Amino acid sequence: MKSLFRRYGRTTDDLPIGLTLLSGAIAATILFPLTWLVVEAVTVEPGRAWEMVVRPKTLEVVLNSLLMTTGVTVLSILIGVPLAWLTVQTDLPFRRFWSVVVALPLVIPSYIGAFAFVSAFGPRGEFQSLLEPLGIEQIPEIYGLPGTVLVITLYTYPYVYLTTRAALLSFDTTLLDAARTLNHGRWRAFRRVTFPQIRPAVAAGALLAALYAISDFGTPAIMRFSVFTRQIYLEMNTFNVEYAAMLSLQLLGLVLVVLALESAVRSNESVQSDAAGGSGASSGPAVTLGAWRWPATLLPAAVTTLALVVPIWILGLWLVNADPSARPELAFELHYATNSLKVAGAAALVSVLAALPVAYFAARNDSPLSGLFERATYVGFAVPGIVLALALVAFATSYDGFAGDSPLLPAIYKTTPLLVFAYVVRFMPQAVGSIRSSTLQVDPMLVEAARTLGTPPLRAFRRITLPLVTPGIVAGAALVFLTTMKELPVTLILKPIGFETLVTLIWEAQEQAYFQYAVIPSILLLVISGLSMVILLSAGNQEGL
Secondary structure (H helix, E strand, O other), X not given: OHHHHHHOOOOOOOOOHHHHHHHXXXXXXXXXXXXXXXXXXXXXXXXXXXXXXXXXXXXXXHHHHHHHHHHHHHHHHHHHHHHHHHHHHEOOOOHHHHHHHOOHHHHOOHHHHHHHHHHHHOOOOHHHHHHHHHOOOOOOOOOOHHHHHHHHHHOOHHHHHHHHHHHHHOOOOHHHHHHHHOOOOHHHHHHHHHHHHHHHHHHHHHHHHHHHHXXXXXXXXXXXXXXXXXXXXXXXXXXXHHHHHHHHHHHHHHHHHHHHHHHHHHHHHHHHHHHHOOXXXXXXXOEOOHHHOOHHHHHHHHHHHHHHHHHHHHHHHHHHOOOOOXXXXXXXXXXXXXXXXXXXXXXXXXXXXXXHHHHHHHHHOOOHHHHHHHHHHOHHHHOOHHHHHHHHHHHHHHOOOOOOOOXXXXXXXXXXXXXXXXXXXHHHHHXXXXXXXXXXXXXXXXXXXXXXXOOOHHHHHHHHHHHHHHHHHHHHHHHHHHHHHHOOHHHHHHOOOOOOOHHHHHHHHHHOOOHHHHHHHHHHHHHHHHHHHHHHHHHHHHOOO
C-alpha cells in the first residue's frame, strides 16, 4: 500500500490524520444519499425489473431523452461556435458588445424561458395575437420535442460559446496568416486550421450542454415532453417509487456515459494543448468579413432576441396586463424572497465550510486519497436534482423518527435541513473547485516558513492561507448561492409544507396558467442572478483571473 502512495509523491505517514479523516467523512456524507438508489434497485425482483425496463413507456422516455439531448448538443455547437468565432477572430461590428450580450442567457433559468415561450408562441399566445390581423390563425406547435430543444438550447449554448471563445482567445493567429499565404479561403482556413485546435474546447462545452439537457426538469415539464426527469416526477406524485427508482438508475447510467466522454475529452485536450504551444491571439481581428460584415450581425441579434428579448417582452406584458384579483393567493409576498435568500445563504455557507477541508487536502496532498475524496464530492453535481431529491425523500421517509411530531421542533423546520443538505450535495463541487484553484496559487513556502517559527498548523492556515484563498471562497459561495436560487426540482420535492420560495411561486403560477404572478419573482431571480455574477467576477478579478 505504501508503495502505491509513494508513486503519487506521498506516503501514508505523510498524510495529516485529522484532515484526511475529515475530508473522507465529508465525501462519504455526500455519497450516502445515492446508495438508496442502488439498494432499491437490487431489491427489485429480476423479472419485475426487466418488465419495467422494457415497457413501452420506458422505451419512449429513453428515446425522447436521447433525441432531446442530441438536439440540444448539436444546436448548441451550431450556435456557440460561430458566435465565438465572430466575436473573437472577425471584424464583426460592435463585437465587444456582442461578446458580452450573447453570454447573458446563461443567467436565465431555462424554465423561465420556457413559460415565456409558451405564452408567446403557444396556442392563442401573444405572437399569434400579433399575426391574427394578417389572417394567420395558426402557428406551428411549440410543445413537444421542437420547443423543448429550442428553449434548452437558447439557455445552454453559452457553455459552448464560452469554452470556444476562451480557446480562440489563446489561439495562435499566425497560423491563419500562413493559411492565407496558401490561398485558403475563410471557410477552408477555419475547417483545416482553426477548428482542429479548438475542437477539445468545443467538445467540452457541448458535453456541459448535454449534461444540463439531461438533468433539466422544468423545461420538458412545461413543454409537455416526456423525458426521464419529467416521468420520474410524475411517478413520484403517484407514489410509484419503485418505477421512479428504476428510471433514476437509467438516467444515472446516461449521465455516467456523458461524464466518461467528458473525461476522455479532458485528457485529449491536455495532450493537444501541450502539443500546440502557440503564441496567443493577436490584438486585432484575424479575419475580415468584407461584404458579410453587417449581415453577420443577424446571428447574434437573432439569438439574443429569442433568448433575452422574448422573455423580457412577455414579463413586461404580464406586468402591465396583470389582474391582481384573479388569484390573490398567488400574489407575491416578501417572505417568498426571504425564504429563498435564507436557504440559498445557508447552502452557500455550509458548502464552503464543507468544501474548505476537501479542497485544501486535494491541493496540498498529491495522493490517491485526496483525489478520491475530491472526485467523490463531484458525484452529487453530476446527479440530476430530481434523482437526488427522490433518494433523499426515500431516506427521510424510511427513518421513523424523522417525521414524528415534536413540540420542540415546528413542522415547517423539519425538512428545511434536508433541503439545505440536498443543495450542498448538488452544488458543493462548485465551491471545491473554486477554493482548490485559489489554494494552488498560494506559495507553500509561506506556510512552511511559519511552521519553522513554531506556528501550529491550524494557526498557520488561519493566519496565512485563509486570507489568501478568501477570494476563492467568496467566488465559490456566490456560485453556490446563484445556482441554489434557481434550483427547481430539489426545491419542489423537498421543501417543507408551507415553505414557499421564488422558484415554487413561479412554478405554481405557470402550473395554474396565471403567468402574471410569475413576473415579480422572475424579475427578482434575474436581478439576484446578475448581482451574484458581479460578485463572482469581482472575486475572479481579485484572484487575477
